[in-house]
Each structure stands twice: as C-alpha cells, then as structure tokens.
Amino acid sequence: MSKSQPNIVFVITDDQGYPPMGCHGHPFVQTPELDRFHARATRFEDFHSGTTCAPTRAGLMTGHTCNSTGVWHTIGGRSLLRREEWTLPTALGEAGYRTGIFGKWHLGDDHPYRPEDRGFQTAICHGGGGISQQPDWWGNDYFDDTYLANGEPKKFDGYCTDVFFSEGMCFIEEHRDEPFFCMISTNAPHGPFNVEPRYRDLYDDADISETYARFLGMITNIDENFGRLRAKLAELELEDNTILIFMSDNGQTGAGGGEDAYNSGMRGLKGSPYEGGHRIPFLMRWPAGLGDTPRRIDTLSGYTDFMPTLLEMCQVAPGAHTFHGESLVSLLHGETSDHWSERMVVTDTQRVADPVKWRQSCVMKNRWRLVNRHELYDLTVDPGQTQNVASDHPDIVAELRAGYEDWWTLCAAQADRETPFFIGNGREVILRTHDLRSDGMQVWNQAQVRKGQSCLGWWPLQVERAGKFRFELRRWPAEAGHAISAAIDEGCDITYDREGVAPGSTQFYEGSRALDIEQAILRISGLPMQQLDISPGDATARFEVDLPEGDYRVRAEFSSPAGLQTAAYYVHVNELAP
Numbered sequence: 279m280s281k282s283q284p285n286i287v288f289v290i291t292d293d294q295g296y297p298p299m300g301c302h303g304h305p306f307v308q309t310p311e312l313d314r315f316h317a318r319a320t321r322f323e324d325f326h327s328g329t330t331c332a333p334t335r336a337g338l339m340t341g342h343t344c345n346s347t348g349v350w351h352t353i354g355g356r357s358l359l360r361r362e363e364w365t366l367p368t369a370l371g372e373a374g375y376r377t378g379i380f381g382k383w384h385l386g387d388d389h390p391y392r393p394e395d396r397g398f399q400t401a402i403c404h405g406g407g408g409i410s411q412q413p414d415w416w417g418n419d420y421f422d423d424t425y426l427a428n429g430e431p432k433k434f435d436g437y438c439t440d441v442f443f444s445e446g447m448c449f450i451e452e453h454r455d456e457p458f459f460c461m462i463s464t465n466a467p468h469g470p471f472n473v474e475p476r477y478r479d480l481y482d483d484a485d486i487s488e489t490y491a492r493f494l495g496m497i498t499n500i501d502e503n504f505g506r507l508r509a510k511l512a513e514l515e516l517e518d519n520t521i522l523i524f525m526s527d528n529g530q531t532g533a534g535g536g537e538d539a540y541n542s543g544m545r546g547l548k549g550s551p552y553e554g555g556h557r558i559p560f561l562m563r564w565p566a567g568l569g570d571t572p573r574r575i576d577t578l579s580g581y582t583d584f585m586p587t588l589l590e591m592c593q594v595a596p597g598a599h600t601f602h603g604e605s606l607v608s609l610l611h612g613e614t615s616d617h618w619s620e621r622m623v624v625t626d627t628q629r630v631a632d633p634v635k636w637r638q639s640c641v642m643k644n645r646w647r648l649v650n651r652h653e654l655y656d657l658t659v660d661p662g663q664t665q666n667v668a669s670d671h672p673d674i675v676a677e678l679r680a681g682y683e684d685w686w687t688l689c690a691a692q693a694d695r696e697t698p699f700f701i702g703n704g705r706e707v708i709l710r711t712h713d714l715r716s717d718g719m720q721v722w723n724q725a726q727v728r729k730g731q732s733c734l735g736w737w738p739l740q741v742e743r744a745g746k747f748r749f750e751l752r753r754w755p756a757e758a759g760h761a762i763s764a765a766i767d768e769g770c771d772i773t774y775d776r777e778g779v780a781p782g783s784t785q786f787y788e789g790s791r792a793l794d795i796e797q798a799i800l801r802i803s804g805l806p807m808q809q810l811d812i813s814p815g816d817a818t819a820r821f822e823v824d825l826p827e828g829d830y831r832v833r834a835e836f837s838s839p840a841g842l843q844t845a846a847y848y849v850h851v852n853e854l855a856p
Contacts, residue, residue, distance in 0.1 A: 318570065320561070439466045467500070648668075
C-alpha cells in the first residue's frame, strides 16, 4: 500500500435528490458551496439509484443490484445486507485503507449487519433508517443526540449533520498520513424536518410551506458543512489526492415540498419509477488523477457502478469477486465506445415483503425509459415523461423487456433466501419491530411505540451454536426503562429541542399510551408455546429456552384481556453461560 493511492471522502445525503441545488436550477435554494464544487467537478448527469434509502446503499456498498443482496425495502427485515456480501469498506480495508462512516448506515443494527461488522473500522451512526426511528437511541431529536460509536452509546453535542461532518473531519485529520475512506452519510434532509430555526428562516420570503422551508434549510446546513469539509482538506493539504464525491441516495422526498416542489422538470419523487425517483447527483473531483478541468458525462450509469469504479481508481483488485455494475473509469478518461450507448440499467421500488416482478420498475437504455412494463418514454423529446410512445416503438419495448427478464433472473435467484438474525455466537441480538416480518401493520418509529400501535409478525433466527438462551420482551427500549404496561410518567420523559423540532413531529418525543398488558407469549417454531403473566411494574418478560443449532421463526407478543395483541417492540436475546 502506497500513500500515493488516493483517499476517498464520500458525502451522501438522504432523500435530497437531484433538484434542490442552485446548480441544478432551483430558483431560490441556498447551496453556494455545492454550486462551487459542481462548477469544478466531474458530473455524471445520467446517474441512477434505487428509489429508496437502504436499497441504494446496498448497491453502493457491494456493486450488486440491491434486490439480489436481500435489500429491497427500508423496514421489515428487508434492509439487512446479507452477511456474505463483500463490501466496499471491507475491500479497501483489506488493501490497507483506514475506513470510517459517520451518520446513516441503514443496512442492519445487529451483528453481523452493523457497519463495524462490514469493514468500517470506525463507525459513529444512528440506528435504523433515520433519527427517531425505532432502532435509534430513545429520544434522539437531531440535537445533542446519542449515537453508537463502534457499537457503544455516546452522547454528542450539536446538530446531527454538524456532528457527522465534524467527526468525519476528525477521522480525516487522524489518518492524514495513510490512505483513508471516509463516508459522511447524513440523515438530513430525511424527515422529521428538524433543523435550527435560523436555517428555516432563510426561506421566509419564499412563498412555500414551513415544511418545505425546513427541508431546504436542512440542505443549506449540509452545504455549509460541505464547505467546511473542503476547507479542512485544503488545510491538511489533502485536496489534490483525495477523491471527493457528493451524492444523494434517491429522488427528492415528497414529504419536503410535495408535488409542488421544484423538480428539475422531472416526473416523480422518491419511490417513483419515473426519472425523479432515481436520477441523482453524482459529483466527483480528484485533481491528481482526473485533472482540475470540470467535465460533464451524459452516459447512463448507476449505483452498482460505484464500488467497481472506486476500486479501480484506488488500484484495488477485486480478485474473484464480481459485480453487477461496471467501472466508469474509462468514461472518466474520455472513452466514447458503443458499449455505453447499448447498455441497460434497471431499477425498481419493491417495499413489500417479497419482490414482485415488474413492480414499480424502470428499464433504461440511452434515451429510452420503459416504466412498469407498458410505458415507454423518449427523454430526448419528452424529459417530463408525459407521452407514452410504447405503441410507436414495439421493437424498443421488446428489447427493454428482454433486458428486464435477464435482470429479474439475476435478482430472483436470490429473492427466496432468508436474511436471519444470528445467535449462539456470544453476542446479544435485539429483535425490533422495525425488522419484523409483519403480518400487516408495521411499527418502525418511536412515535408508534409511544402510541402503543399494534403489529404482529415474526423474526427469522439462526442458532449457530446450540445452547440456552434468554429472551427478554420489552415494550420500551432498555435505555428508557419504563414498565411494559405503563405510559411514561410525567417528568420521566425525554427533553427535546422545541425550537428545532418541526410542527407535527412532537409525537416522536412526547406523549404515550398505557397498554393493559397482562401476558407475554413466546412462540418459537418447533417448540411448545410459553406464556408469562405480567405484573404492573415489570419492565421485561423473561423466557429461557434451550435451542439446538438450526433455523427458527420467533414470535414474541404481549396480550391483554380486552383483546389487544401486539409484538413486543424490543426483544433482547442473550446466550446463557453453560
């Protein structure tokens, strides 16, 4: 390993999408730092993601289409990246790089799915898919929060985006004399749209909703931090040999400004198979390797190209590992072969328990977009995708459908494989309803826990070593410590930033509902059901079970005499000493 190999600093934002940047035509968003970077960067203008958070991240980290990695949703256990996947931080770490992630991971919160299990030597992250989601530390509100630092809770002072950039810059400075990969993965501007009022107030003169003003304010805060980051790289004399990348993970969220938000002339928002759901910014600058002349690349490319591209740029050979994406290095050096114009890229939105063929899908080739199997759009004359021309081009439709069939075969070969939680390895696992294979309604955020919302389902469990295990069922997380059946007593709730929290989002931080729970039930496939009575002051219901090696389905539930039945929101599973 030579220090001449480039560093990588990768900034990825959450739900920002392509449009809300001044350089992309937004009429009033304040992003001067990103605009300056855009003016000096190599810009991939036809770059595509998955249409939601975790799927895109799975493809970025593996070079494999997300559905094939077990990640096609953001909840329900379908955001867990299969443990056999070879990841970008693992590859770079094996080549001598120092690796760190700061912010959002969203590919699993328990071993072996955590970022520190997947190649990141330093990991400071919130839980789940966003701050205030169910796996996150109880009561986090974006301000002065507790995050997991290599698995251990640690309280940080400041606004979340500021913290993630600051910690990333500390990592960079610490490892300035060795190659490093620093991933700064903001949860902003994902909702809830909590931000300091001064950023919201920047948009007082715009005729927009407060929600949209907060969304844009979160982006302006990101922009300021991106400027701080660039200044730090210059101060440390690292800018020349650092590959600096800015990207968003999917299309612009509809919750920010709705359909009325500026959308760069594209149809669709986050989750949509139309262009606005998955066309994202991908800006890259590396003066030592690409020169300092800005370039625009219009060739179709996508998120599975990210890992093979960076490995080639860093001279890291993949060995026997293969990718579904392709290295874009030749494009960076000006190649214009016919191969790229003939290439097809596919993306889709599943957000269901098991993938459904053709669901919310888009097949792309050059100027063409085949959406949901029957709609064809020619972006050269119809960038807003308003005119379905499928009947005029049956040959193109047939070609793109055939390309989808090949892609689906690749994904379907993996789709029926389970992604279980592993016990019998000496580590605690926390089963959360965020990852429940649900029979219906899902509880995936802390507001739902407070409300006592009912959900039912099961978790897949694999015992790697036979033993005796304790299952502790909880309604509230361990750090909250409340009794199973109780509401949160007055004076015992968390405090939160009332100025910064968005109107309508206080449900995440205050209020609760008592549940008349009298019984806990544990069902493990192949074993007799167990039941325990719950007393009013009990915070947990504990079961001890002998389990041989093998695969199981676990249902852990609370019930009341009035007929309430719900999965335990948190289930701690520990191996007991023999």
